[in-house]
Amino acid sequence: MNLPTDLKYTKEHEWIRVEGDVAYIGITDHAQKELGDIVYVDIDTLDKEVAQNEVFGTVEAVKTVSDLFSPITGTVLEVNSHLDGSPESVNSDPYGDGWMIKMSIADPSELDALLTAETYGGLVGA
Template identity: 80%
Template sequence: MTLPTTLHYTKDHEWIRVEGDVAIVGITDHAQRELGDIVYVDIDTVDKDVAQHDVFGTVEAVKTVSDLFSPITGTVLEVNSKLADAPETVNSDPYGDGWMVKIAIANPAELEGLLSAEAYGELVGA
């Protein structure tokens, strides 16, 4: 299982990469493996404010549907449009082209409460 050390992680299996005042968010390698083949990503929160831990969308796999939880408070700026036609990108490249949303960071202090790669690895037994 891959766990880039430059990212932050949540107990809900999302990752976050900070670029200035914007957070790029996706699901972890562990999460996509547990879900199996992803067939649909449903995110309709563009231009909406989300609070930390709020649901910002869902991901549908062959065997289940799972909520996506925001790792931080902010405004959803963009959804990865590539996922509409190729949701399986989340499986093949969860930390790259499989990102899900970009969120304007409202409260940078929330980043302090997120997990490091090492802590997340311990959580999932990696």
């Protein structure tokens, strides 16, 4: 299982990568494998403030729909438009082309409560 050590993780299987004062967010390699083939990503929170642990969208796989939970509080600045035509990017490259949103960071201290790759790996049995 791919667990980049430069990312933080949530128990709900999202990852977050901080670049300056913005964060990129997506779902983990473990989550995409559990969901199976992803056919649609629905995110309607562009330009909206989302609280930590609040739903910012959904991801639809062949057999299920799953909520996406924000690891931090912030405003959604960008939705990955690449996913409109290629939702399978979440399966093939969950930490790269398959990122879902870019958001501002309202409270940097929230990052401290997130999981390291090692802790998340232990949670999912990696």
